Amino acid sequence: MSDFLELVTIDQAWKIIHAHVDKTVCAEVQIPVEESMGRICARQQLVQEDYPPFTRSSVDGYAVLANDTHGASHQQPILLKISSEIRMGKASHPLPGSGWTALIHTGGMLPENADAVIMIEETEHISVDEILIYKSVSVGENVIYQGEDVHLGDILLEKGKRITEMDAGALSTSGVSEVSVYSPVRVGILSMGDELIDPQAIPLTGQIRDINSIMLAGLSRKFGAEVAAMKRVMDQPEELLEALQSLKNTCDLVFITAGSSVSTRDYTAQVIQEFGKPGVLFHGIHIRPGKPTIFARCEDQVILGLPGNPVSAYVIAWLLGMPILKRLAGESPVKYPHPVEAILDTNISSQSGRADYIPVRLQDREGVCTATPIFFKSNLIFSLARSDGLMYIPEAAAGFSAGTRVKVFIHSQSY
Amino acid sequence: MSDFLELVTIDQAWKIIHAHVDKTVCAEVQIPVEESMGRICARQQLVQEDYPPFTRSSVDGYAVLANDTHGASHQQPILLKISSEIRMGKASHPLPGSGWTALIHTGGMLPENADAVIMIEETEHISVDEILIYKSVSVGENVIYQGEDVHLGDILLEKGKRITEMDAGALSTSGVSEVSVYSPVRVGILSMGDELIDPQAIPLTGQIRDINSIMLAGLSRKFGAEVAAMKRVMDQPEELLEALQSLKNTCDLVFITAGSSVSTRDYTAQVIQEFGKPGVLFHGIHIRPGKPTIFARCEDQVILGLPGNPVSAYVIAWLLGMPILKRLAGESPVKYPHPVEAILDTNISSQSGRADYIPVRLQDREGVCTATPIFFKSNLIFSLARSDGLMYIPEAAAGFSAGTRVKVFIHSQSY
Numbered sequence: 001m002s003d004f005l006e007l008v009t010i011d012q013a014w015k016i017i018h019a020h021v022d023k024t025v026c027a028e029v030q031i032p033v034e035e036s037m038g039r040i041c042a043r044q045q046l047v048q049e050d051y052p053p054f055t056r057s058s059v060d061g062y063a064v065l066a067n068d069t070h071g072a073s074h075q076q077p078i079l080l081k082i083s084s085e086i087r088m089g090k091a092s093h094p095l096p097g098s099g100w101t102a103l104i105h106t107g108g109m110l111p112e113n114a115d116a117v118i119m120i121e122e123t124e125h126i127s128v129d130e131i132l133i134y135k136s137v138s139v140g141e142n143v144i145y146q147g148e149d150v151h152l153g154d155i156l157l158e159k160g161k162r163i164t165e166m167d168a169g170a171l172s173t174s175g176v177s178e179v180s181v182y183s184p185v186r187v188g189i190l191s192m193g194d195e196l197i198d199p200q201a202i203p204l205t206g207q208i209r210d211i212n213s214i215m216l217a218g219l220s221r222k223f224g225a226e227v228a229a230m231k232r233v234m235d236q237p238e239e240l241l242e243a244l245q246s247l248k249n250t251c252d253l254v255f256i257t258a259g260s261s262v263s264t265r266d267y268t269a270q271v272i273q274e275f276g277k278p279g280v281l282f283h284g285i286h287i288r289p290g291k292p293t294i295f296a297r298c299e300d301q302v303i304l305g306l307p308g309n310p311v312s313a314y315v316i317a318w319l320l321g322m323p324i325l326k327r328l329a330g331e332s333p334v335k336y337p338h339p340v341e342a343i344l345d346t347n348i349s350s351q352s353g354r355a356d357y358i359p360v361r362l363q364d365r366e367g368v369c370t371a372t373p374i375f376f377k378s379n380l381i382f383s384l385a386r387s388d389g390l391m392y393i394p395e396a397a398a399g400f401s402a403g404t405r406v407k408v409f410i411h412s413q414s415y
Numbered sequence: 416m417s418d419f420l421e422l423v424t425i426d427q428a429w430k431i432i433h434a435h436v437d438k439t440v441c442a443e444v445q446i447p448v449e450e451s452m453g454r455i456c457a458r459q460q461l462v463q464e465d466y467p468p469f470t471r472s473s474v475d476g477y478a479v480l481a482n483d484t485h486g487a488s489h490q491q492p493i494l495l496k497i498s499s500e501i502r503m504g505k506a507s508h509p510l511p512g513s514g515w516t517a518l519i520h521t522g523g524m525l526p527e528n529a530d531a532v533i534m535i536e537e538t539e540h541i542s543v544d545e546i547l548i549y550k551s552v553s554v555g556e557n558v559i560y561q562g563e564d565v566h567l568g569d570i571l572l573e574k575g576k577r578i579t580e581m582d583a584g585a586l587s588t589s590g591v592s593e594v595s596v597y598s599p600v601r602v603g604i605l606s607m608g609d610e611l612i613d614p615q616a617i618p619l620t621g622q623i624r625d626i627n628s629i630m631l632a633g634l635s636r637k638f639g640a641e642v643a644a645m646k647r648v649m650d651q652p653e654e655l656l657e658a659l660q661s662l663k664n665t666c667d668l669v670f671i672t673a674g675s676s677v678s679t680r681d682y683t684a685q686v687i688q689e690f691g692k693p694g695v696l697f698h699g700i701h702i703r704p705g706k707p708t709i710f711a712r713c714e715d716q717v718i719l720g721l722p723g724n725p726v727s728a729y730v731i732a733w734l735l736g737m738p739i740l741k742r743l744a745g746e747s748p749v750k751y752p753h754p755v756e757a758i759l760d761t762n763i764s765s766q767s768g769r770a771d772y773i774p775v776r777l778q779d780r781e782g783v784c785t786a787t788p789i790f791f792k793s794n795l796i797f798s799l800a801r802s803d804g805l806m807y808i809p810e811a812a813a814g815f816s817a818g819t820r821v822k823v824f825i826h827s828q829s830y
Contacts, residue, residue: 037636054620088621089622091619092621149797164800165631165632165633165634166800169629169630170799172614194502195503204506205506206505206524209588211584214449214587215583221452308521308522310588314584340756381584384585385582411581412750
């Protein structure tokens with residue numbers, strides 16, 4: 001079709017995207033660690049204290065001088081005298097000397113002159129303050145030294161990492177209570193088409209509810225963005241230009257879902273091209289669904305022109321839009337979803353030279369994960385809603401036969 | 416150890432959990448579809464209108480009577496007269512009769528007496544109101560009939576499904592603007608241990624910051640729960656009982672992370688046992704980490720007793736706690752995470768009869784996803800924070816050798 005200037009492959013599309021979306025546009029903000037999960041770390045964070053902060057026991061047992069235990073066995077147990085119980089949360093006292101031990105709990109502070117812990121299971125009480133030990137331990141056994149996990153000055157969190165609940169735990173362990181993160185990417189969504197109406201309105205004949213904006217807003221929020229604007233735009237170049245201008249300073253990333261008419265496709269790229277430099281960077285990809293995708297950068301703003309069909313719009317927003325969003329958000333390195341593997345349960349054809357993403361349902365059949373493509377005629381949202389993920393057919397393949405081990409990107413993986 | 420009455424296998428643990436967590440405890444609430452993503456559908460939702468609401472074209476082209484196109488080819492094109500352009504968002508008019516056509520856009524409404532669409536690429540304009548067509552089409556070609564995607568009364572969304580952005584799109588398509596969902600599960604978190612202090616406090620010798628509560632709160636929220644209470648509890652049976660009582664009517668699921676001392680482990684199960692019926696259902700699992708896990712149901716409340724070690728607490732909260740949370744939330748069927756597959760890059764041993772979950776780092780090495788276990792001595796949070804997921808070693812295996820294809824549950828998969 002005339003409006004496809006030159007189709008790019010997915011690999012070419014990625015190269016272009018990487019070259020033009022190379023740094024975050026978001027400001028740094030300082031927030032409490034408890035609220036940081038899912039946010040992107042804006043500054044490398046160093047360990048502020050040794051951890052553990054003191055040498056501690058890794059088991060329940062008795063703190064000993066390893067030398068005192070030499071040769072102990074079930075045949076020849078060794079007797080030790082108990083000096084005390086080391087209380088959790090309290091500093092420990094030194095052992096009185098050789099031949100002495102102290103009861104210690106997991107995580108308890110090792111006495112300064114002890115050098116090992118013998119597990120409680122290897123000991124036996126023979127009086128209130130005496131035990132027999134049935135095993136020897138070597139220096140350092142069942143002990144975690146101060147700073148053994150992390151040292152003051154070690155890297156705790158890299159700039160660009162998306163903060164997990166485990167990172168939040170690690171930050172808190174090290175005494176960090178606030179962390180620098182990037183503010184969220186601001187997303188704008190423009191739905192073009194004279195036939196589109198508010199989802200809550202009753203359609204007249206020929207009208208269709210605009211659902212792409214709801215779907216794209218949900219997807220963007222799931223990936224940590226703030227939806228700053230959602231607008232429906234009539235099918236006129238002036239209307240599109242005006243809408244883009246209204247988002248100029250308020251949105252970092254704009255999704256445009258195209259109107260369906262041929263004329264729209266013709267002018268969308270042109271309007272974007274005139275909107276700012278460098279303008280349209282590719283228009284059309286060897287992919288299905290999503291062939292008429294437009295990628296552009298206009299000054300500080302990234303624009304992704306999506307097909308109007310909801311499934312096509314979703315697939316491209318997920319495949320290209322979310323990694324773009326992650327790059328703009330400052331995530332580094334950008335983490336891509338890991339596919340799960342499944343056995344395809346039917347033959348499926350594809351066109352060589354084109355990458356396909358097909359909604360599939362995953363099922364466990366006697367311990368084997370099988371993928372069933374959800375075929376559809378009009379490529380509508382219902383098929384996608386009933387799917388568990390998208391099966392990938394690479395460009396080199398002309399389809400797959402039943403029984404092939406395929407890669408499926410499941411919907412529930414968010415970042 | 417004396418406090419492990421009888422270890423259960425993971426399979427036995429699941430059976431017990433399924434038998435005792437068999438329905439949601441959450442009330443239904445009605446919310447707007449735009450805000451429903453990630454929530455659990457509380458009532459089966461039926462399609463309220465046919466979709467598409469009218470018979471429409473699936474391509475850009477010309478609406479025709481299929482009969483008029485019979486025999487058309489590049490050698491013998493057929494001439495048709497253009498009656499009109501069917502505007503998007505408007506009702507179409509019937510074709511004047513045989514030999515007539517109308518320009519139609521993708522999604523446009525088919526004229527009542529037309530029965531097929533010929534793609535624009537197969538036609539040629541020869542005057543303002545005449546085209547040649549180079550191909551015949553059959554009845555229904557490039558047409559989507561009213562209600563072909565979904566019919567009034569079809570099932571749109573099953574009770575128990577977690578609503579995705581695609582479901583929200585499907586609901587909106589069908590004119591549904593509000594949806595019944597379950598209110599979030601209320602989670603309570605009790606951290607036991609005399610040595611624990613607020614994460615923002617400066618530890619005295621022997622003290623440790625309480626990080627489990629931050630981590631468990633983050634994990635619970637990621638899975639859709641509301642964290643209703645977080646408390647630190649001193650290592651005394653009365654204190655634990657009092658804390659449990661204070662959560663009786665405000666929390667549906669309580670995580671207790673155990674203090675480290677032997678005595679704590681002894682009394683935790685006993686205090687829970689006395690707290691309500693049926694009480695402790697298992698205490699101890701053949702798993703590493705997480706062996707001393709306690710699962711209990713006390714009247715309406717589910718209690719999961721986790722080890723105090725942060726990695727153990729995290730693994731059990733993720734492995735057992737999150738599916739329990741999903742069941743309490745009303746998710747049905749409960750979706751379990753799908754593992755990704757990777758090639759293990761080192762030998763690793765395990766104990767036969769015990770399931771292991773080991774933090775691993777995933778790396779792409781020349782297109783192959785490899786898993787590198789993160790070894791640790793004290794099983795601390797830093798190793799977990801640096802991992803991409805947990806590698807599973809099943810009970811039947813006595814470890815894996817390098818090169819084995821292993822299953823890894825990645826952290827970024829939330830539901």
